[in-house]
Amino acid sequence: MNRRVTVIGGGVIGLATAYALVREGLAVDLVEARGSLASATSFANGGQLSYRYVAPLADAGVPWQALGWLLQGESPLRLRMRLDPAQWRWLAAFVMACRHTVNRRNAAWLLELALHSQATLARWREDDGLQGFAWRRNGKLVAFRTARAFAHGREHLLEPDSQQVLGAAELQALEPALADAPFIGGVFTPDEEVADCHRFCQRLAERLQASGLCRLLLGRPVTGWVRRDDEVLALELGSEQLDVERVVLCAGYRSPGLALPGMKLPIYPLKGYSLTAPITAEHLAPQVSITDYERKIVYARLDQQLRVAAMVDIIGFDESVDARRLRSMHRLAGETLPRAADYERAVEWAGMRPATPTGGPIIGGTPYRNVWLNLGHGALGFTLACGSGERLARMLG
Numbered sequence: 291m292n293r294r295v296t297v298i299g300g301g302v303i304g305l306a307t308a309y310a311l312v313r314e315g316l317a318v319d320l321v322e323a324r325g326s327l328a329s330a331t332s333f334a335n336g337g338q339l340s341y342r343y344v345a346p347l348a349d350a351g352v353p354w355q356a357l358g359w360l361l362q363g364e365s366p367l368r369l370r371m372r373l374d375p376a377q378w379r380w381l382a383a384f385v386m387a388c389r390h391t392v393n394r395r396n397a398a399w400l401l402e403l404a405l406h407s408q409a410t411l412a413r414w415r416e417d418d419g420l421q422g423f424a425w426r427r428n429g430k431l432v433a434f435r436t437a438r439a440f441a442h443g444r445e446h447l448l449e450p451d452s453q454q455v456l457g458a459a460e461l462q463a464l465e466p467a468l469a470d471a472p473f474i475g476g477v478f479t480p481d482e483e484v485a486d487c488h489r490f491c492q493r494l495a496e497r498l499q500a501s502g503l504c505r506l507l508l509g510r511p512v513t514g515w516v517r518r519d520d521e522v523l524a525l526e527l528g529s530e531q532l533d534v535e536r537v538v539l540c541a542g543y544r545s546p547g548l549a550l551p552g553m554k555l556p557i558y559p560l561k562g563y564s565l566t567a568p569i570t571a572e573h574l575a576p577q578v579s580i581t582d583y584e585r586k587i588v589y590a591r592l593d594q595q596l597r598v599a600a601m602v603d604i605i606g607f608d609e610s611v612d613a614r615r616l617r618s619m620h621r622l623a624g625e626t627l628p629r630a631a632d633y634e635r636a637v638e639w640a641g642m643r644p645a646t647p648t649g650g651p652i653i654g655g656t657p658y659r660n661v662w663l664n665l666g667h668g669a670l671g672f673t674l675a676c677g678s679g680e681r682l683a684r685m686l687g
C-alpha cells in the first residue's frame with residue numbers, strides 16, 4: 291500500500307508538492323479551505339517564471355529607499371502600521387536582513403532553487419506532457435528609465451553569461467511594443483519563461499485526479515491539530531477529524547494561523563494587484579515579459595491577455611481590491627505601453643504574497659516528526675513551486 295501524505299493548501303505550492311509526491315508514488319490527500327483550487331494568491335499573479343531574478347527585496351539601502359517611496363504619492367510601496375506584533379516583528383526582521391552579505395547569500399540559494407525549478411518544470415512538461423497553461427520561453431526584459439538605475443542593473447546580474455545588456459535602440463529592435471516607452475536601456479534574459487499560474491494549477495489538479503493516488507478535499511478548512519507529544523495524529527476539519535500519517539503545510543500567507551507550539555513561521559502578507567487586459571488584433575502587445583524597474587511593474591503576455599502586476603502593500607490581512615491602487619496601475623500601464631491591450635476591459639485582482647523577511651521560502655521538517663513545511667515563497671511562488679515541491683517530495687519519498 292502507498293504511504294499517504296496530507297497536504298494542507300491548494301495553491302500553486304500545495305499542488306506542485308502534491309504532484310511531486312504522486313510522481314514519487316506516494317498517495318496524497320490535499321485539503322483546501324476554499325471551494326476551488328488556486329483561488330487565493332495563485333489566482334492572477336504576474337505570470338513570470340523569473341528564474342534569474344530571485345534576489346530578495348531585503349538588501350543594503352532598501353529601508354532608506356522604502357522611506358523615500360512612502361513619501362511619494364503614487365508609490366509602489368504602502369505601509370499601514372497596525373496594532374499587530376506580528377507586523378512589527380516581521381518589519382524588524384526585514385530591516386535586520388537588509389545587509390548586502392545576507393542578500394547575496396540568500397540570492398545564491400534562491401538562484402539554485404529557481405534553476406532546479408526550471409529543470410523540474412521542463413521535465414514535467416516533456417516527460418509527462420503537461421501543457422495548456424500558456425507556457426512560453428519568451429525571455430524577460432528588465433527596462434530602466436534612468437542612467438543610475440541602468441548602471442545598478444548592469445552591475446547586479448546574477449548570471450551574466452546568459453544575460454544581454456541592451457541600449458535604447460536595441461530594446462526597440464527586440465520588442466517593437468516599446469516604441470513609445472521611455473526606457474533608456476535594459477537587461478534581457480532569453481531563458482526566462484512565462485505562464486498562467488491558475489491554469490497551471492488546474493492542469494496539475496487534473497493530473498492528480500487522473501492518477502488515482504490523490505484525493506482533493508475542497509471546502510474543508512483545517513481548524514486544528516490532534517497531536518500526541520511530537521506527532522500529529524489527525525487534522526480537525528471543523529467538527530470532523532481526518533487521520534494523517536505525514537503532513538505538509540502549504541497554506542500560504544495563512545500558514546502562521548496553523549503553527550503548532552515550537553514552530554516559527556515568520557510569514558506576513560504583502561498585498562499586490564494585477565490587471566488582466568484582453569489583447570485584440572488592433573493592439574501591439576509585447577512578446578517578451580517586461581519589468582519596469584523604477585516603477586516596479588511587470589507586464590506578461592499570456593496568450594491573448596496582458597497581465598500587469600505591481601505594488602506592495604504592508605497593511606495586514608485586508609484582501610480587498612483597493613480602487614485607488616488599481617487606478618494608479620491603469621494610469622501607469624496606459625502611459626508606458628498605451629497600445630498593448632484594452633485596459634478599459636481589464637479584470638482587476640488583489641492577492642497576498644506569503645513573505646518571509648529574508649525572501650527565502652521555508653522548506654523542510656519541523657520539531658514534529660511527521661510535519662513538514664513548504665511555504666513563504668513571497669513574490670516568487672510560481673517561479674519556485676516545482677523545485678520546492680520536488681525537494682519536499684524527495685525528503686518524504
Ligand SMILES: Cc1cc2nc3c(=O)[nH]c(=O)nc-3n(C[C@H](O)[C@H](O)[C@H](O)COP(=O)(O)OP(=O)(O)OC[C@H]3O[C@@H](n4cnc5c(N)ncnc54)[C@H](O)[C@@H]3O)c2cc1C
Pocket residue numbers: 298299300301302303304321322323324327328329330331332333334335336337338339340510511512513540541542543544545548560561562563564588599600640641642643644665666667668669670671672673674
Ligand atoms: C500581485 C502579485 C504578483 C505576483 N507575481 C508573481 C510572478 O510573476 N511570479 C511568481 O513566481 N510569483 C508571483 N507572485 C507570488 C505568487 O503568486 C505566490 O508566491 C504564490 O501564489 C503562493 O502560493 P501558495 O500556494 O503558497 O499560496 P496560495 O496560493 O495562497 O495557496 C494557499 C492555499 O492554502 C489554503 N488555506 C489557507 N488556510 C487553510 C486552512 N486552514 N485549511 C486548508 N487550506 C487552507 C488557501 O485557501 C489557499 O488556497 C505574485 C503575487 C502577487 C500578489
